[in-house]
Amino acid sequence: QVQLVESGGGLVQPGGSLRLSCAASGFTFSSSTMRWYRQAPGKERELVAHITSTGGYSNYADSVKGRFTISRDNAKNTVYLQMNSLKPEDTAVYYCYALDARGVRYWGQGTQVTVSS
Numbered sequence: 450q451v452q453l454v455e456s457g458g459g460l461v462q463p464g465g466s467l468r469l470s471c472a473a474s475g476f477t478f479s480s481s482t483m484r485w486y487r488q489a490p491g492k493e494r495e496l497v498a499h500i501t502s503t504g505g506y507s508n509y510a511d512s513v514k515g516r517f518t519i520s521r522d523n524a525k526n527t528v529y530l531q532m533n534s535l536k537p538e539d540t541a542v543y544y545c546y547a548l549d550a551r552g553v554r555y556w557g558q559g560t561q562v563t564v565s566s
Contacts, residue, residue, distance in 0.1 A: 451475035451555050453545045458560030461535055465564070469530040471545030471557055478526040480550040485519060485530045487541035487562075494544070498530060502550075513539075535564045 457469040469485070480502050488494040498519035500507040507519050518531040528545065545557035 453547060453555055453557035455543065455545050455557045455560040458543060458562045460563045460565065462566050463536060463564055465535050466531070466533045467535065467562060469532065469543055469545075469560060469562075471528045471530075473526045473528070473545075473547060476547065476549050476553070476555065478547070479523040482548040483519075483521060483528040484546040484548075485528075486544045486546055487539075488544070488559075489538075489541040492541075497543070500528065532562070535562075537564050540564050 452474045454472045455469060457467060459467065461467050482501055484499045485497040486494050487497050496510060497513055498507060498509050498517055500519045500521055504521050509517060516532065516534045519528065521528040532539065540563050542559040542561050544559045547555040
């Protein structure tokens, strides 16, 4: 059974930091591209960050460049999103996404991030 379980969301003040984690199971994590998406109320889901299977390449939405960092630990089957200098406009549900070597896509259930004073 495939599972992507996000954790680490919550309420944080503007300028603060959060670290999201996504624990994967049920598929070959080390061969999979991983992404973080987010969806704010009334908006479409958007790609936030992407990392290749080896972790050798990553890229980011312009809105988070320089503030967010995606990383992965293939030994722990976990991908992370370190979020610094958070802004109110970062408020959204954050979703973990996997694209495995066969081209099959998986989604996590999401974790809420709220940036507010």
